[in-house]
Amino acid sequence: MDNFIVSARKYRPVTFDSVVGQQHITGTLKNAIHNQQLAQAFLFCGPRGVGKTTCARILAKTINCERISESVEACGECESCKSFQNGNSFSIHELDAASNNSVDDIRSLIDQVRIPPQTGKYKIYIIDEVHMLSQQAFNAFLKTLEEPPSYAIFILATTEKHKILPTILSRCQIFDFNRIKVEDMANHLANIANKEGVTFEADGLHVIAQKADGGLRDALSMFDQIVSFSNKNLTYQAVISNLNILDYDYYFQLLDSIAKQDAASTLLTFDKVLNNGFDGGHFIAGLSSHIRNLLVAKEPSTLKLLEVSENVKKRYLEQSQQLSSGLLLSALNIANQCEINYRTSKNQRLQVELALLKMCHIASAIQLGTEGMPALAELKKKLPESAVSAAPAGNPAVAATKPHVNPAAASASNPTVAKPPVSSPAPQAETKPVPEQSTPAAPKPVGKWGSIKTSVSVPNLNTIFEDKKEEGDGENELVQGNEYFEVPQNAFLSKWNAFAEKLRSNNKITLYTIMTANPPTLEGTNVKVEVENMVQMDELKLGKIDMLNYLRVELKNFALDIEGVMVEKTKERKPYTSQEKYQAMVAKNPLLEELRKTYDLGLS
Template identity: 45%
Template sequence: MEHFIVSARKYRPAVFKDVVGQQAITNTLENAIENNHLAQALLFTGPRGVGKTTCARILAKKINQDGTEREDEDFAFNIFELDAASNNSVDDIRNLIDQVRIPPQVGQYKVYIIDEVHMLSSAAFNAFLKTLEEPPKHAIFILATTEKHKIIPTILSRCQIFDFRRIGVRDIKEHLADVAKAEGIEAEDDALHIIAQKADGALRDALSIFDRVVSFAGKNLTREAVTENLNVLDYTWYFQVTDLLLENNIPQVLVTYNDILSKGFDGHHFIMGLASHFRDLLVCKNQETIDLLEVGEQVKAMYFEQSQKTNQQFLIDGIDIANTCDLKYKNSQNQRLLVELCLMQLASLTFQGEKKNSNSDRFVIPPSYFKSEKIISEKITSAGSIAPKPLKKVEIEVEENKVSEPSETISTENNSSENTISETNKADKPLVSQKFSSESEDNGEPQKVIERPQILAERNAKKVSALSLKSIQKKQEIKQEMVANQPDAENLPVNDFSEEDMQAAWTEYTTSIESDGKFNLLSHLTMGVPKLDGSIIHLEFPNQTIKTEVERAKYELLGFLREKLQNYNIDLDITVNETAEKKYAYTTREKFEKMKEMNPLIEKLRKEFDLDI
């Protein structure tokens, strides 16, 4: 069996002109050698597999050539390679310094190539400083590293730095084509392009992948074989998904995504690839940016064809939505649902051939589809529940430039009536014309319905949760709205009332909030007895928390009391007294102890008759 040599070693460049993708650096080194302007300490830095060590070996060989050597002379005695990953101690550097003092026996220079130099210890770096700054005239040091930031600044300042860049996809593809031709392998342009993309700028990785795919597919390298062997999602999937998105075909898009997942591909990889696909379509739409499309000629034609079907706004919005999904993917608890939601949004962008203006409109089924033309009345039960009930026909006409007074929602059924009065602005009665259905209920009585004013419906629609961050702002807006809609202060009644009238109105309000299920507020308002001082009602609570809860319902409570007592000068004074004694007993024992405080003879009575509590 013939010994196999991997392509990365077999096709390693032997001269500078064969180095791929680093023309600026190779030209600089060649000119420095020709002009005798070469520094004695060089630092080659850059990603893996881009030619750092290769250029160091070519340089070491070239500076010792004088035209009299053999063609295959490698100057092995003049080139010393040190792996700093395994020789990173002070002793290793000291041995190197001792060797530097000896001049070369063959050639003019001794070249020391230290690979992965960032692995040297701090002590080794410090021991190397003096020799690196003032080496013998026959010694040249070439340091190579992938992590320049780990090298101490005193070493960097003594070196001439060359930054190697990642190799472009086109350069890697052309080099792979030369290797395939030399090996007698027929390779499709798209197959080599996929290998070049997978290598991510590293030519050594590209050659390793090439060897692996050749072992799998043999002498005929096809795109299908490469994608199968490398587990790469074929770009044809993205073309198929994009066509379905343009057709607003959500069901088939979800089925296609499920097929992709069943083949073992990750959803995150798919959504990133879809964003890149949209980007490629976008750059393909303009002749000036088409050079940014790094694909084969066959695929470029497919991109150009599909780009003609899409509009620019769809692609920009698609990139934005896909990128947002990419950012949220790792933190999502349901990653599949996140990607599916992203696909549904993308499929809705071109619905009805027009661009929607907001995220809320991005539905394949528009929101107007869910709006019914039937008029629905609301039956308010005593427990606060709402039971929708359709009516045949209800029309209400409200004269403009008038302010509505409290409206009533009345539903009559089986000789029982339940009234709910919702306070709005107080003013003259509006002109309201009502038309009722000629249809009757089971009991033969007509149904009468008076709908709520539109302003109240809009206000209820704008309600937010008390736990929301916007609740404070919303309450301020409602407060300002209530103040603005108050009638003229000169026409407000200020009738006199007694404390008994106030207590009766207070009890009526607590009864109404109990029927509404506001038991927490009910317990606060019944905790103590409100005291009247002129038109000011004083309330005292044991802590600040209760005070805050009551203040939230202050405007509703004041509105009720002012209307009930016909005095709009009424106001609330809420104070906190944390030292107040507990005035209520709850258990039987507590009740007995309270009675004993009021009349100590009760204890004597209990003992006399041997009573139990």
């Protein structure tokens, strides 16, 4: 029986054109060879299985080829190409830095570099996994890498570019290899299957390509495994069974149940997934990807972003047209939150089931919100036009709970609202209209759900960043009038004390203390009140409007104003220590000192 050769080796590319998914690199290398602008050192970096070592070998073989074709490819027939293919070339050397990472290994390499090539024009050194070299080995390699002989070319390959010293990176031309696209990988597997006489389903090859995560070597290894498992009949079912992959059908059935609000079917589908040996976290992650694909399939322009076969792409397209974007976005948000909380949850199955139940009720929530909009529009029609115009921006429902006020009627019913003359020193302020008692309230709207009540006021986004009014403004306004009688001192103090007593009866002790601690000073129409700190000053400002409204009306002078004056009180410090307390007691009764001396007492 012939020795079996795995597909990763048997179908390894031998020319630039046969490299899969790295056209941006192969094209650059071919142009460099054609224009004879080869660098002294190359660095190939990227994930595993994307063609770094393969491209390094093709580049080395093509450079030393004696008869390069017009398409800048090695002929494969000259002595240099044959010796390289047979593995006995004296001009191309491969070094595994993972097992030869010491300083001595690099010194041995440097000694070999000094010897010119016996055959061919260049002497090429391919160093794989170069990031495994030690710090000392890198330092020993620096000088040779920067100024090698004219015939020496270094090709370095690594999967971890960040571990290489910047001094090494600066001496190389860096080529970043991309992950191979699913479509390119699936087409390459299909070509190999045709050459090997393997029957296949395109959906199965796409699943292998997705599972490989951009690495062609991994895809070829899985391909060989499934071909053996299925006896050269590579089907979609054989792939998902062998690779233990969740079938697309689970997710398509699940979204259909969510759209129908069938919670029982949803939970049974999840139970079937668990019974088949799949993890709940893997399931919810796959559900998030499935919903994402449905959102992508909503627009024809983004349909190309789906890395699936044409059959599965059609199923995504059909299901995406049956589901609304609102439902999909809400379900994706729930799945994402479940995925975040899954690992920290003690009952992980309940976490996933709770997320699925929430998704089943999304359609009801959307329908309820949709039906509520016509009800609000009907409510607005039933409101008086004046009430609608007076409603806050964006919140007509709030205005429905407020009675309509006629400003003219309010002014007529309250004569104290009249403004003082311009020459008056009294502060000017707009007066809040007082609603008439006889004004009828707005009719209560009746819709599908009966009377609608608003418990939360929606802010006006147009004015949300405007300066807030100070507390008290808008609720208590200064009364205005046109009376400016002279205020006697005795009458002023009498009304002042009367208002202070009124504050005490209402338990406003702080303001009461400010008013009674020190007698106020009346200077014309300006009342000066002494305060001892900023706390009292702030309290006086808060109660100023109520005080003025009372004094102006009672004293019939609407020019009165109150001003706080900060004063410093020099108070004796209270005794704190035992010695200070004793001295304070002796100052009041000197006989205590004689008593202490008579009985030889001490202070504790």
